[in-house]
Amino acid sequence: MGVIHVTDRAGQRHTLEAVEGWRVMEIIRDWGLPIEGLCGGACECATCHVFVAExxxxxxxxxxxxxxxxxxxxxxxxxxxxxxxxLWTPELDGLEVTLAPST
Structure with missing residues (x-):
C-alpha cells in the first residue's frame, strides 16, 4: 500500500491510501471524491481528467x-x-494529481 495526494476542485488536498493495480480514477472515486469516470475506465469519456504534478x-x-x-x-x-x-504501482507512491474542472 501507498498513497496518492489529490487536490479537489475547491483546492483542498487529500491523502488517499492506494492499492497496487487499481486505476487512479478508482482510488479517487472509492474515497468519495467527486470524479465521474462515466465510462468506468474504458477511455471513452474524459470525465476522469486530472492534472498530474510536473x-x-x-x-x-x-x-x-x-x-x-x-x-x-x-x-x-x-x-x-x-x-x-x-495504474497505481509502488513506484507511484506519493503521486500528486489535481482534479480538472468538470466539463
Missing part, C-alpha cells in the same frame, strides 16, 4: 493514442491525463 509526469507510461484522442475533447494542460489510464 515532477511525476516522467514516471508515468506515456498516454496512448486513444487517451490522447479523448483528451482532445476537453481543455487540457501539458500535465493532463485520464486517471482511468494510470
Amino acid at each position: 515532477e511525476w509526469m516522467d514516471k508515468l507510461f506515456p498516454p496512448t493514442e486513444e487517451e490522447e484522442n479523448q483528451l482532445d475533447t476537453v481543455v487540457t494542460k501539458p500535465s493532463s491525463r485520464l486517471s482511468c489510464q494510470i
